[in-house]
Amino acid sequence: MRILIAEDDSSIAEALRFALTQVGYAVDAVTDGAAADEALKNQGFGLVILDLGLPRIDGLEVLRRLRRRNAGIPVLILSAREKPEEKVMGLDLGADDYIAKPFSVNELQARVRALLRRGQGGAAPVVTYADLTFDTIGRTASLKGRTLPLSSHETGVLEVLLNRFGRAVSKEQLLEQLYSYDKDVGHNTIEVYVHRVRKKLAGAGVTVRTLYGRGYMIDYVDQ
Numbered sequence: 001m002r003i004l005i006a007e008d009d010s011s012i013a014e015a016l017r018f019a020l021t022q023v024g025y026a027v028d029a030v031t032d033g034a035a036a037d038e039a040l041k042n043q044g045f046g047l048v049i050l051d052l053g054l055p056r057i058d059g060l061e062v063l064r065r066l067r068r069r070n071a072g073i074p075v076l077i078l079s080a081r082e083k084p085e086e087k088v089m090g091l092d093l094g095a096d097d098y099i100a101k102p103f104s105v106n107e108l109q110a111r112v113r114a115l116l117r118r119g120q121g122g123a124a125p126v127v128t129y130a131d132l133t134f135d136t137i138g139r140t141a142s143l144k145g146r147t148l149p150l151s152s153h154e155t156g157v158l159e160v161l162l163n164r165f166g167r168a169v170s171k172e173q174l175l176e177q178l179y180s181y182d183k184d185v186g187h188n189t190i191e192v193y194v195h196r197v198r199k200k201l202a203g204a205g206v207t208v209r210t211l212y213g214r215g216y217m218i219d220y221v222d223q
């Protein structure tokens, strides 16, 4: 899941990036409203965290343009505590939720989870394949009822593969889901995470297959 952060205050942007990458989301950050508007036209983000006080084009205008394009992407606005009227305008313009600065990491993570859950239109929160169960809200996996110890990147890999169960996922798709544009992370890193996930899935009745030249696919183990 890719999340766009539009925030001109670099310390807040960094705090957001930290809070979100820690739980396995891929994050892209822009620092002005024009860049946010462009990014939202072209990229497949699952959520945008939008500061309202942005240079060049303010956050409310970015939001107005986004909704005018009928883009249904969930929007979480960041508002200054001393400007409650901004928050109301944002919600009126079609933002889904707001969070006042300063916010706690836990609060932010909870709001993001809730918005993404709503965005899935009530898709099953817990999916089960053979002996593997994945909780898409808590983002935890368990094998025969025992929690699988997965790092945030491993969780991200598993989540992307499970979203396309039985279908190929290219390394580029995994990279795109897991990393920001600007991070210099190569295919080798993805191979390492896939290898670890595959090892941890031993005995689950599902496995990650390598499809030469096409990437990976999670599927049932052949009987």
Ligand code: CA
Pocket (backbone or CB within 6 Å): 007, 008, 009, 051, 052, 053, 054
């Ligand atoms: Ca600002």
